[in-house]
Amino acid sequence: MFKPARWRALVGAVLAFGLVVTPASAMRVQPMSYDLTPSGRGATQDIRVENTNATPMPVEIRVERRHIGLNGEETREPAEDDFLVFPPQGIVPPNGFQNFRVQYIGDPALTQTALYVITVAQLPVNTTGAESSGVQFLFNLGTSVAVSPEGSTADVQVTSVEPAAEANKLRVTVTNRGNRYARLHNGSWTFTTAGGASETLIGEDLRAAVSQPLIEPGATRIIELPVSERFVREGASARFEYVPITSGR
Numbered sequence: 001m002f003k004p005a006r007w008r009a010l011v012g013a014v015l016a017f018g019l020v021v022t023p024a025s026a027m028r029v030q031p032m033s034y035d036l037t038p039s040g041r042g043a044t045q046d047i048r049v050e051n052t053n054a055t056p057m058p059v060e061i062r063v064e065r066r067h068i069g070l071n072g073e074e075t076r077e078p079a080e081d082d083f084l085v086f087p088p089q090g091i092v093p094p095n096g097f098q099n100f101r102v103q104y105i106g107d108p109a110l111t112q113t114a115l116y117v118i119t120v121a122q123l124p125v126n127t128t129g130a131e132s133s134g135v136q137f138l139f140n141l142g143t144s145v146a147v148s149p150e151g152s153t154a155d156v157q158v159t160s161v162e163p164a165a166e167a168n169k170l171r172v173t174v175t176n177r178g179n180r181y182a183r184l185h186n187g188s189w190t191f192t193t194a195g196g197a198s199e200t201l202i203g204e205d206l207r208a209a210v211s212q213p214l215i216e217p218g219a220t221r222i223i224e225l226p227v228s229e230r231f232v233r234e235g236a237s238a239r240f241e242y243v244p245i246t247s248g249r
Contacts, residue, residue, distance in 0.1 A: 182242060
């Protein structure tokens with residue numbers, strides 16, 4: 001077990017299925033997002049951790065269960081018992097890499113998607129030498145993990161549409177009635193006025209509009225989506241044509 005130094009500064013590089021890497025980060029991690037199954041060969045993933053520094057980099061792997069709230073807020077809780085990690089800690093060589101294997105060992109009879117963040121956390125090293133300042137900058141990179149049962153599907157339904165408080169935006173409520181997670185920017189949104197005029201939100205504009213796109217099975221989300229200045233928001237409707245997520249495996 002690595003012992004923490006007296007002083008440390010933690011510089012996080014964690015995003016959401018949106019995870020963000022700090023440009024000055026001393027490590028690279030691949031893949032950053034992946035899907036697993038509750039059992040079988042699909043329950044395992046190798047994570048490659050690269051050390052871009054000229055000194056050895058001690059790291060450990062941390063597991064958290066992830067929940068996405070109504071307005072996109074995220075909460076996490078420790079979930080070390082749901083995964084087997086090998087090795088749980090390691091020292092990545094200078095300008096080299098090390099592979100870590102993560103395997104889901106939670107409920108094999110999982111009936112709907114469970115979301116996790118598996119973080120590669122840089123550990124402090126002993127810097128008690130005469131020239132040491134005692135301050136270290138450490139980096140955490142979180143990988144986004146979804147464990148879903150075989151054959152699971154998302155079913156995203158729009159349940160209400162109303163003008164948002166901010167001009168040129170619609171406040172849209174959606175519910176995922178399926179048993180698989182979905183991303184609310186995987187597909188296209190079509191907005192239609194009471195008079196029948198319509199416009200579409202897709203691609204980069206859609207991704208920019210939805211900072212936290214995840215919606216869990218059985219969950220409801222409220223998102224605000226932009227429309228043009230000429231769009232009449234009162235009495236408008238919205239339709240989401242969802243493109244199912246394909247695994248990166």
